[in-house]
Amino acid sequence: MGFLSSTVSMARYKVDGKFEGQILETVADGLKKNIISEIDGNPVEKTIGWTSFENPFKPGFKGSSFSIGTYLVFSMRIDRKVIPAKVIKKHIAIEAAKLLAVSGRSFFSKDEKAAIKDRVINALILRIPATPNVYDILWNYEDSEIWFFSSLKAANEEFETLFTKSFNLTPIRLFPYTMAELTAGLTHAQRDALSNISSTKFTK
């Protein structure tokens, strides 16, 4: 459910800190340094990186193409090769049978079985195409706010790590406590009160 979908899910972040240099150049630099790389045909199981919002399967950041109005708009892509367990099992059985026939033996040791499994998985990873997942991001730099268009915990965690690595700024997830601290405009006295509250019992 991306930004342009008819229904969306989103998690919100506040960004701690601002850039010292040129904003667009710094963002472009961070995006380009961590752009998604293709893993099809490579012995790699998973990759994560930035891609363009308009063409997520043709990653690239020409000029300031990611800047729309006052927003910075781009996407995070996670490509993962998922090999069904039954496919792995089948290929291990085929490979094991072949090796047993060649060697004339009747069984393999535990270590040999593990080695066959690794070899089979590596061979399958080379052949199987990666499944891409694209998550859109809208960054209001002026307000230091980000909308990440997915509420999946794992995707949010990957985003937080990649964002910090790319821009050297920390995205702080907005949930009840951080909203109270960062967006509600509480006074010092109100913050002190917040630190001491415990849950309410609405029952009699």
Added chain:
Amino acid sequence: MLDISFAYSRYKFLGNEFLTWLWFIVENDRERLKKIEKDLVSLNIGNRIVLENKINDAVETITILGDDAGLEEGIMSLGKGAVVTEINLLYKSGDNEWRFTIKGESMNISNLKIPETAVVESSEDIEGMVLEKAYLYEKITNLIDNLFKEFIKLRVSGKWNESIVPEIRKWIYPEEK
């Protein structure tokens, strides 16, 4: 500011209390809603409320579904100690309508449906579409921020226990009014 993961668990209850208060306000205090959100035409409970009740170590989840679902069962659950953990809302402003769900614990917004926007026919249209959609999403993030701001200021004040909680109890247990 506290460590983020510690704060998430420590203040989990705040989001659920916010949603419980919000349901109470929607049902009982429309004037307050109008003061909080000037552009508001209406804010109503949508087609889903999820409540949770912790009894000893077990968690009982009550889900009320459907556009015309009776909410009495939900109020009864509140009376037994449940809190709202997820709520679907229907917001109207001008001639436009938004639907969305908020989860108390994370404040994530899901199933957000905004008013119709123009169809993208070429790549030149994308910029306009992004700005239009961003404006429409922002209406909801601003609404949530304004509602939460009102809630949290009450929650950390003496008013919460002195008058708000007793009013919510009167709503939950109407026969004892």
